[in-house]
Amino acid sequence: MSKIEIEALHKTYASRNGPVTALADVTLSIEQNEFITLVGPSGCGKSTLLKLIGALIRPSRGKLLFDGAPLVHPTRDVGIVFQEAVLLEWRTVLDNVLLPAEILGLDRARSRARAMDLIALVGLGGFERRYPRELSGGMQQRVSLCRALIHNPSVLLMDEPFAALDALTREELGFELMRIWDADKKTVIFVTHNITEAILLADRVVAMSPRPGRIARVLDVGLPRPRTIAMEFTETFKSYSEEIRRVIYQGKGAERT
Amino acid sequence: MSATSVETTALADDEALEGAASTLKAAAGATATLIALVIVWEILAREFQIPSWLLPAPSLIAQSMLEWRSELIGHSLVTLYETLVGFALAIAISIPLAVAVVYSRLLQNTIYPILLALQSMPKVAIAPLLALWIGFGTLPKIVVVFLVCFFPIVVATTSGLTAVPSPLMDLIRSLSATSLQTFVKIRFPTAMPHMFVGLKIAITFAVIGAVIGEFVGSENGLGYLILVSTSQSRTPLAFGSLVLLTIMSIVLYYAIALIERLVVPWAPRN
Numbered sequence: 001m002s003k004i005e006i007e008a009l010h011k012t013y014a015s016r017n018g019p020v021t022a023l024a025d026v027t028l029s030i031e032q033n034e035f036i037t038l039v040g041p042s043g044c045g046k047s048t049l050l051k052l053i054g055a056l057i058r059p060s061r062g063k064l065l066f067d068g069a070p071l072v073h074p075t076r077d078v079g080i081v082f083q084e085a086v087l088l089e090w091r092t093v094l095d096n097v098l099l100p101a102e103i104l105g106l107d108r109a110r111s112r113a114r115a116m117d118l119i120a121l122v123g124l125g126g127f128e129r130r131y132p133r134e135l136s137g138g139m140q141q142r143v144s145l146c147r148a149l150i151h152n153p154s155v156l157l158m159d160e161p162f163a164a165l166d167a168l169t170r171e172e173l174g175f176e177l178m179r180i181w182d183a184d185k186k187t188v189i190f191v192t193h194n195i196t197e198a199i200l201l202a203d204r205v206v207a208m209s210p211r212p213g214r215i216a217r218v219l220d221v222g223l224p225r226p227r228t229i230a231m232e233f234t235e236t237f238k239s240y241s242e243e244i245r246r247v248i249y250q251g252k253g254a255e256r257t
Numbered sequence: 258m259s260a261t262s263v264e265t266t267a268l269a270d271d272e273a274l275e276g277a278a279s280t281l282k283a284a285a286g287a288t289a290t291l292i293a294l295v296i297v298w299e300i301l302a303r304e305f306q307i308p309s310w311l312l313p314a315p316s317l318i319a320q321s322m323l324e325w326r327s328e329l330i331g332h333s334l335v336t337l338y339e340t341l342v343g344f345a346l347a348i349a350i351s352i353p354l355a356v357a358v359v360y361s362r363l364l365q366n367t368i369y370p371i372l373l374a375l376q377s378m379p380k381v382a383i384a385p386l387l388a389l390w391i392g393f394g395t396l397p398k399i400v401v402v403f404l405v406c407f408f409p410i411v412v413a414t415t416s417g418l419t420a421v422p423s424p425l426m427d428l429i430r431s432l433s434a435t436s437l438q439t440f441v442k443i444r445f446p447t448a449m450p451h452m453f454v455g456l457k458i459a460i461t462f463a464v465i466g467a468v469i470g471e472f473v474g475s476e477n478g479l480g481y482l483i484l485v486s487t488s489q490s491r492t493p494l495a496f497g498s499l500v501l502l503t504i505m506s507i508v509l510y511y512a513i514a515l516i517e518r519l520v521v522p523w524a525p526r527n
Contacts, residue, residue, distance in 0.1 A: 056427050074431045082424035089523040090446050099442065103434045133523065159424075 001068050003155065003187045004030040004053060009062030011048050021212035022048045026062070028206065028215060032154075033185040035178075038206045039198035040248055045213020046191045047159055053189060054078055054157050066155075076104055079148030081161040085140035087132040087147075093119060094128040097146040104151055111150060118146040121180060138169035145177070156181075158190040162197070170194075171229070174201055178227060199240050200227055207244045216247040313493040318500065321493035328482070333501050335478040339395055339467040340509070343402020344460060351407050352452070355414035356440075376408040380466060384473040398470030398478070405466035406459035413455025417448030450524035453517040460513050464506040 011023040023045040030036055038046040051057045052064060055074040064071045079100075087096045094115055101111035119128055122142040132140055141161060148156060162170040174197060181188055192198050198205050202221050209216040219240060223231050231237055295315045301307070302314035309317055322329060358365050380401055387397040421443055429439050471480025479498045486494035517524060 051427070054427075054431050056430060074433055076432065078431055080428055080431050082428070084422065084424055086422050086425040086428065088443070088446065090521070100428075100432050102442070103429070103432045103438055131523065 002029040002065075003032040003034070003067065004028075004189075005063070005065040005068075006030075006049075006053075007063040007065075009049075009052065009064060010060045011045070011052060011057070012060045023052070023059075024212035024214045026213075026215055028218070030187060030189065033187055035181060035188045035190070035201060035203045036206060037190045037192055037198040037202040037204075038208060039192055039195055039244060040208035040213075040216075041193060041210055043210040043213065044208040044248075045210070046193075046208050048213060049208075050157050050159050050189060050191050053155075054080060076151060077153050078155045078157055079151065079153040081141070081144050081148045081156070081158045083160045083163050085132070085137070085144040087140055087143055089132050092129050092131060093124065093135070093143050096132065096143055097150050099147060100151050106151060114152070115146065115150055118149055119143075121183075122146055122176065136169075138165050138173060141165065141173065142176075145180075149180075153186070155187045155189070158188065160191050160193065163192070163194075170197070175227075177201070178225075182226065195241050195244050196232060198244070199223075199237060200232065205240070205244060207247050209248050209250060216250060217243070219243065310490040310492045313496055317493045318496045321491070322497035322500070325494055325497065329479075329497060329501060332477055332479050332482045332498070333505065335395070336464070336467050336471065336480065336502070337505060339398040339470065339478065340402055340463045340505070342395075343399040343466060344406050344463045346399065346403045347406035347410055347459060347463075348456070350403075351410035351455075352414055355411050355418060355448075358411070358415055359418040359444075360436075372408060372411060375404070380405050381469055384469050387470070388474045393474045393476070397473075398467050398475065401470035402463050402466035405462040405469075409458040409462070410452070410455040413458070414448055414452045417451025418444050420451060421447050449521045450517075453513070453521060453524060457510060457513050457517070460509045461506060464502055464509065468502065 006026055006028045009023060009026040010021070012019045012021050014020075026045075026049060038049060040046050048057070052059055053066075053071075055066075055071050055078075066075060066077075088099065091099070094112075097115040097119060098111055101108075101115070116128065119125060122145060124139060124142055124146075127135070127139070132143070135143065141164075145161070148158075162173050165173065177188075178201060190198075190201060198207075199221055205219040205221060206215055207217045207219060208214065221240065223234075223236065299315050302312060302317075307314075313321075354368070358368060383404065384397070384401050387400050391397050391400070425443065429443060434442075467478065468480035468483075471478040472484060475481040479502050482498045483495045486492070486498070
């Protein structure tokens with residue numbers, strides 16, 4: 001059984017100029033502990049798909065199964081990281097990480113111990129008592145990753161989590177994420193508009209194209225793990241990159257001719 | 258990792274220090290300007306021999322303040338009492354009302370227009386009606402203070418309660434948080450810095466409200482003292498009352514600002 005099964009999923013939004021199709025006929029199976037990246041230009045529906053999987057919005061049509069059961073309400077088995085860290089400014093790093101545990105009513109002592117471990121794992125040991133405003137953007141995003149993992153969900157949803165960071169921090173966090181995922185496997189669905197990032201992180205890249213948002217190609221990344229920067233310069237990597245670029249802009253190219 | 262963070266903290270400390278220094282500098286500048294103005298006033302009043310019932314010299318004002326100190330203190334306490342009780346009442350009613358407005362579309366549509374209408378009414382015009390309805394005691398003054406403070410607090414708190422970033426709301430929803438959890442852990446703390454903006458605006462209106470109430474009909478308070486002393490051509494005493502009103506207003510404002518720093522240390526400072 002797949003972890004997440006998506007079949008003929010549609011999402012239509014109402015707008016002033018009539019209904020807009022954000023997502024058309026999306027079918028995708030995501031396996032347990034798979035690292036999936038959704039890549040595409042803006043308007044391709046990648047964030048919409050992520051929100052649908054998080055049950056934050058309802059599909060207009062189609063089937064969405066989570067662990068084999070239809071997904072209706074948000075499940076606590078999901079952790080989310082957004083583009084902005086959106087930490088609570090009045091809470092310390094530790095208390096920010098503990099927020100989901102408090103809301104879910106998890107055991108305090110055990111959550112605390114797990115939070116301390118997670119904070120150390122992302123390299124923020126010693127910063128537990130600091131406030132978000134004392135941290136750099138990259139550090140804040142590490143905290144937000146800890147917060148997404150505190151209740152040990154089996155699925156991690158990441159909506160362009162490193163897009164607001166500088167290129168070097170972005171790369172660093174990408175490798176760190178893979179290290180964490182390797183140590184404690186989860187199903188990761190990672191949205192990005194950066195093709196290199198998408199290939200480097202993923203088991204499978206789901207390339208999406210816009211108007212209406214749909215899956216253009218699903219690409220198996222055959223690169224061995226652990227991934228390294230050097231892989232970016234291999235012929236295989238380049239061919240993946242070209243392939244993705246081609247299918248993403250296929251629709252547009254067709255319009256032009 | 259730790260090297261960069263130490264750097265950031267050091268930078269923050271530097272900024273704080275610089276901030277404190279510039280605050281001090283600004284305060285010193287303001288004080289110097291004020292003193293200079295008072296001196297110029299004193300010189301002009303003496304040089305042109307302006308009659309004291311028209312524009313008393315600062316020295317004369319100080320002298321009369323000393324002379325009438327027990328009266329001034331007594332009337333100040335009355336005005337202060339009206340201000341603080343009215344302000345407290347405004348807080349006690351405005352904040353729950355803001356919460357109700359945010360959580361109920363119906364209330365939002367029905368109460369907001371009424372609030373706006375109430376706010377648009379000149380309080381000076383309402384004050385005589387209040388005197389008519391509830392007499393000349395302390396209560397009508399408290400009500401005027403309440404009326405002037407009420408609106409800024411409701412508006413600021415309402416906007417604060419709706420200022421939660423939408424990704425954060427998504428996060429909370431993904432955890433199936435209850436409304437109470439969302440309110441206590443997210444919404445209310447998010448609203449607090451906004452709420453304090455409203456409180457700071459309201460407290461500057463509060464003293465004015467008390468004086469308006471006292472002008473309409475009263476037997477004590479600094480507003481009453483101003484009215485009586487001008488009618489008897491004791492202008493220096495009127496000025497003395499004015500000085501105390503100003504000081505009261507400023508001190509109350511900074512008291513709220515201080516409480517803000519203690520309660521919401523994460524609020525942006527300017």
